[in-house]
Each structure stands twice: as C-alpha cells, then as structure tokens.
Amino acid sequence: MASTVQDIQQGTLRTAFPELTAAEPLNPPSLPVDRTLVHRARLDDVIPTQITRHDDTHFTVSTRWPSAHRLFAADGRYTASLVLESIRQTTLLVSHAELGVPLRHHFVMWELCHQLDAALLTRATVPTGVTLDVHVIGLRRRGAVPSNIDMNMIIRAGDRPVGSGSIRFNITSPAAYARIRGAMTTSDAPEVAATLPEPVDPPTVRRTRADVVLAPAGGPGRWQLRADPANDLFFDRVNDHIPAMVLVEAAQQAANLLVPSGGFTPSSSEMKFSRYVEFGVPSWIEAHTFTAEDGTTSVSVTGHQDEQLAFVIRFAGSAGN
Structure with a gap:
C-alpha cells in the first residue's frame, strides 16, 4: 500500500488501513498511532494505539492512558479531559483512517458527551488504557468525502463496559473553511499573551500557573477566559480560534472553583458548541x-463572547475527591 498519510492528505482512499483483525494490529499495543491522524504534535498527547475495522460503520480503537500528564492526570486520578480527549482522538482516527476524510479538512464539533464508571478515574485502576467500540450512526457525504458524522462509543476496560460517549460534527474542506472564516483565518499564531489577565489561584483548579485558563471577573461563579497561544499543551499547532479543548478545560476549572468541598470529579458530561470563540475578544465563563x-x-x-452564547457544558459527578 502507498504511504498512508499521503493517501489521506490527497483524499484518495476511503479506507486508509487494511481490514484489521486481532491478529493484524496496526502497530504494537504500547505505541501510539501516527500523530497526524489525531491532530496532535506531541507524542505524549497521542492516546490511540490500534484500530480494528469490523465493517463500514463499526470499529474498535485501543488506547494508552498515561500514568502522568499535565492535563490528563491530577492528584492520583484521571481527569474528565482524558476521557473526552480519548473520544475526540478516536473520532479523528476513524474519520481519517476509515471514512476517507483528508488530513487537511477541518472538523467542526457541535456536541460531545461522555459517561464513565467513577472507579475508572483512579489511575491505578486502568494502568494500560481502555478500548472504544465505535458505531457510526449518521454519515452524510459531499461527493466522496464525509460532511456530517455522528458516532456513538462504548468504553470498555478489558471485556467489561465501563462507560459511553457520543459526538456530532461537520467536516469542511480547506476552501470552504476559508470562506466561512474569511479574514479570521491565519497561518500565524495570535499575539495575545502579553494581554492575558492574571489567573485564579492555581491550586484551586489543580493546575500550575501556566495551565490556568480562568481569571477573576469580580463576582462569584463568573470568570474571564484566558488562553495563552504560547502554551503548547493547549496550542500544539496554529489555530485561528480558541480550540474546544481549552473551553472544556475552562469548564472543568470553573467546576473545581464552584464546588466548595475542594475538588470535583466529573463522571459524565453533555456539551453543545454553537459558535467559534475568537482570540482578542473577552470571553466570559459562568x-x-x-x-x-x-x-x-x-x-x-456557559461561555459567552460578544454577548452571544458560545457553549454549554454540563458535568455530573462527585465532590470532595
């Protein structure tokens, strides 16, 4: 087979990998998949390790969960970000590797949900990761390339179901994205670090100062979003808008600040995104x-920018962990 990444970039393959069975792993279980297939620049941030194709709409993705990570693990527990990022990267991998989405196309996420057995959030419980059983339940194409995809996922630890996830998103070509974004598209990182407001106290959100994405806004339950493009944890590639990953982290930090018992561990979430959040314009988190x-x-x-609702994220879980 010709170069997998090149074929995906050109959009010439509907299926980028051969049909896989348990005897034909994509690569050894301990090694991550190609970083470009999950839109990550840092190898330590790549979660999937294998993909198995069962049929045109059913796939299984194996993952590795890190024992230590600035974003995905804190105080001896995994964070909801790890589960959500596992779902997001699984989505990208299946889309590029099996559904024929070229690498340079853009993903626009509208909804993301997860649920996970709370016991699985303890790092010692799942030392090697989980598998995600993926079902494509909705797929529309524009020509040969998907334009709208809905996926449901069952999360398993070994053979045991321990959670679930779902995601809904659109896909646009580079030309269509440029038309949508207009003057907002750029190949240069925005220069806003010098204008970032002072962060909330880092220990209150279980983060170092560099990774705090909230600033006080003069009232209870309300903060200003602070997103530093120089932070390669959140911005490992050039973005013309603030990534959803940063908005999810802002919501988790807000939850930790609002729950008074000193820690909030989300075991489920429901997220809806309605517009891009732009650089250089104040955004408010409540x-x-x-x-x-x-x-x-x-x-x-909730997140608002220019008095318009940008997202709603609802977490459910236990306090004081």
Missing part, C-alpha cells in the same frame, strides 16, 4: 451547581 437527593453534584457552565 457556572452554577445543583445537588440531587442522592448527593450527586451537577455543574452547568
């Missing part, structure tokens, strides 16, 4: 908590 009779805590986080 959060509210709700406690059910069974003691489960829910946190609803």
